[in-house]
Amino acid sequence: MLNLKFTFVLLFISAGCFQGADSEALKNSRRYLQTGHDQKALDELSSEESISGHYLRSIALDRLRRKDAAVQEIGQALEQDTENQKFLAYQLRMKLYAGDEEAAKKIINLRKTHLSSGALALSAFYAYQGAAVRHAALNQIPEARQAKTDGFESLKTAVTLNAEIPEFQLEMLALVVTFRLQDEAALLVDKLDALMGDDSDWLLQRLEAYLLTDRFDDAIGTAAEIYESSNRSEQHAVLYATALTRSPATKQRDHLFQELVKRYPENAEMLTKHSIYLGKSNRLTSAIKILNDAIAEQADKKTQQILIYVAVDLPIEQKAVKLAEAQLEKYRSRIPEPMLVQYFEGRILFLQGHKQKALDVLAGIVKAQRKGDSGNRPLAAEALRAIRFIMADGSVDKKLKNATQAISQVLQPEEKKVKVIVPEKPSEVEEKKD
Secondary structure (H helix, E strand, C coil), X not given: CHHHXXXXXXXXXXXXXXXXXXXXXXXXXXXHHHCCCHHHHHHHCCCCCCHHHHHHHHHHHHHCCCHHHHHHHHHHHHHHCCCCHHHHHHHHHHHHHCCCHHHHHHHHHHHHHXXXXXXXXXXXXHHHHHHHHHHHHCCCHHHHHHHHHHHHHHHHHHHHCHHHCHHHHHHHHHHHXXXXXXXXXXXXXXXXXXXXXXXXXXXXXXXXXXXXXCCHHHHHHHHHHHHHHCCCCHHHHHHHHHHHHCCCCCHHHHHHHHHHXXXXXXXXXXXXXXXXXXXXXXXXXXXXXXXXXXXXXXCCHHHHHHHHHHHHHHHHHCCCHHHHHHHHHHHHHHCCCHHHHHHHHHHHHHHCCCHHHHHHHHHHHHHHHHHCCCCCHHHHHHHHHHHHHHHHCCCCCHHHHHHCHHHHHHHHHHHHHCEEECCCCCCCCEEECC
């Protein structure tokens, strides 16, 4: 009986069904990948020839843009374990990065039959985003939207199963912050913070995650830490001001802002952020005075134009109709682009209750951009957002909704512009949309 047991164990091991505990090199490499130190992860694996070693080495090489070597390593891992879903997911993902559409289909099909795989869920996110682009290019708008929805659901699943793929936690945090998935960001940020230490890049990422998840005190604390560690540089003072602007006003935050403005009184971006902070906290009159005074004193034309934009936009954002009208009239002749004046006019018309007129004015900006005559792509994108906001307004009656059908036809071709760039480096994800 003993001999039979011994023989069974030998067969079990030789079949590759048993793998011992991770070596120290594997543990260290995975931790380095988890915290974004890809070269250190690769160095740690210099003598590692296990299946997991090949897998982790492929990730490190891929992130270091050594594509051919990465492909070879993941291939070696799969040769030894052909059914490993994590290895297969990463191999297909690299093929997806290389533009292989068949790889995208394979990932999506595997995802449907392996719902508990975090690795496949993450790869499926990229595959679905690519599918959304292809559908949009064919004017298949419902299919494009569904693909994007499926992609986000896959990303959420990957985050839920993040313990299975710690080497991708930092990448996933960047994704959920980019796409504003609050619950998922909250889940990941604290887990990573215990590992990341005071790395400057991490502090910036942590700041964004805290702001997204409404952890304003933590965000301001992080911004203060960055500011102090930079010897209170002007660049990081503006970052600090950004954190304060995006947080609800309190007396303590008022004081912090006043200290920043006092230290950098000539910084126009600082003044702009301070004005927005005041405007959001029912101190719009004070905010507008700061902006108007700064515009009067500003000699640089480019900076002056930025200040003028905020001076008109802020009362519109705060729905202060009379003040918005007065600010537009004050600066109308100093706004060089007629389309920008038209954009402000359309938004003010909506605040005045003239919804159809507002839609017509804003649609004119979009049409100009489509025709290429005096078009402004960023401004057209803002006009599209304003139009959609108006069309989604619950007080818009049936007759008005019917009247917007023509404008909807203007919007539809813009959906083709949606583009998600599948990154060469996993953390580099950009979504370009209207």
